[in-house]
Amino acid sequence: MTVERAPVSGSGKRPGRRPGKTVSRQVILSVAMKRFAEVGYEGVSLRSIAREAQVDPALVRHFFASKEGLFEAVMRDAFHPEDFAVVVEGGEERMGERLVAGFLEMWETQPSRDKLLSVLRSAVTRDAAANMVRSFIVGEVLAPITRAIGRPHPQARAALVGTQLVGVALARYVVKTQPLPTMRLDAVVQVIAPSIQRFLTGDLPDVFDETA
Amino acid sequence: MTVERAPVSGSGKRPGRRPGKTVSRQVILSVAMKRFAEVGYEGVSLRSIAREAQVDPALVRHFFASKEGLFEAVMRDAFHPEDFAVVVEGGEERMGERLVAGFLEMWETQPSRDKLLSVLRSAVTRDAAANMVRSFIVGEVLAPITRAIGRPHPQARAALVGTQLVGVALARYVVKTQPLPTMRLDAVVQVIAPSIQRFLTGDLPDVFDETA
Structure with missing residues (x-):
């Protein structure tokens, strides 16, 4: 299984870089990390993560395709x-x-x-x-x-x-x-x-x- | 910490030994083991274990003194x-x-x-x-x-x-x-x-x- 990577926000200017796709991806990832730790893999839905991250569920699917993909991204981010x-x-x-x-x-x-x-x-x-x-x-x-x-x-x-x-x-x-x-x-x-x-x-x- | 041991039911006759204190203690222990596994240490109360084991809460206290004592007995029974x-x-x-x-x-x-x-x-x-x-x-x-x-x-x-x-x-x-x-x-x-x-x-x- 491969994970869709978020497009790297190209300009690389910082500080003061405006929130963009990379930031949303990180927000989703850290909400997911917290929710997996709290309620376990089975207790989590993409929809609930989207709600807590205040993004559209379609964006979660865009970045991670599925709950499996999201969990794999959490593991990759951890290890x-x-x-x-x-x-x-x-x-x-x-x-x-x-x-x-x-x-x-x-x-x-x-x-x-x-x-x-x-x-x-x-x-x-x-x-x-x-x-x-x-x-x-x-x-x-x-x-x-x-x-x-x-x-x-x-x-x-x-x-x-x-x-x-x-x-x-x-x-x-x-x-x-x-x-x-x-x-x-x-x-x-x-x-x-x-x-x-x-x-x-x-x-x-x-x-x-x-x-x- | 020491755990109160159930008195061994003395006669030793089996099979057909009538349920007694030793049996109650084992029933409480196995209910406790199951509950600790299901909801974790903090989610368990002596009262809820007594209810599920269909014994008086006083009997649970008699055998194990406290929730700590009960958990220690579960560990001892496991290891x-x-x-x-x-x-x-x-x-x-x-x-x-x-x-x-x-x-x-x-x-x-x-x-x-x-x-x-x-x-x-x-x-x-x-x-x-x-x-x-x-x-x-x-x-x-x-x-x-x-x-x-x-x-x-x-x-x-x-x-x-x-x-x-x-x-x-x-x-x-x-x-x-x-x-x-x-x-x-x-x-x-x-x-x-x-x-x-x-x-x-x-x-x-x-x-x-x-x-x-």
Whole structure:
């Protein structure tokens, strides 16, 4: 599934740029993010989001096509999968470190954390969002990395990396399991990185059926 | 916090044992488990649980004292912390394997999985349950293990173990990240155990402030 991108407002003049399509798209996105977090994926309708964003429902459809498209845009806005290219580019040796650092840095600032939390909560409560979050995080954030590394079982490696990253994010930012929330970010990275590195590039037991 | 235990109905004759206090306690517990999962910790009242369990509210107070006490009993019923003694008893070498196997085995059967999910969902949505779940899992399930091992930073080790265990449970049983849900249990254990073993007994970077 692809998401229709809003046309970039071309002139680029700022400050004082007048509200235009890009701004409407951002307003819709942040209303959607808030509503998904509050009532879950299933409780949200495009119509209710349009109402709260004070735009015409047709504009929501223009930008995002469907509720699925809107949720995908929220995930993309939260995770910025393109930022993870640096994990692969720096070579194998400290890949685990770069991946966990990049992932946790997204969580460190409040607006970004709210977006990630909104997506994560949608996935953990029992609704259709779980499928979309899973295939987005594994498929678009992690699998490109494990495929680029070129070791056997890239899909399984991506899934395993995901288990440790989500667990750390929950402990540090949501459930607040001490000492994780109060540790320095680089300390958390140091402790977690070897597990990620092993999932990314280590020899894993020969227990996977899939060959993809 | 301690939970008032229901008096064991002494005679032990079965089958055909008449419903008694033990049965009422179990009925209240399973109603509570279902309600916590449906509406979250804050949405539940002792009175509403009594109504649904068709018992007097005084009986709920007799068994569980408070809503906190009831939630703790639900957690205890889901996690059976006493079962984790075997992790320590078998010596250090394959501790990671025994811990992850014991933890995942709890999730493998449906009634038990529903209980664990109920607790986990209460913790991830934003309410007071998160604190209770965290201190229960880390304090009563994992910290006794890391303290018994006698390595530095038992609290941090327990928290780290928790991040990986919760992440795997989410991936295998909730968000269903392939190939984790379809792998044999012992294969998952083999892949995850080295991370758990490192958190339990390995040399960790010297990045923790706490000395407890």
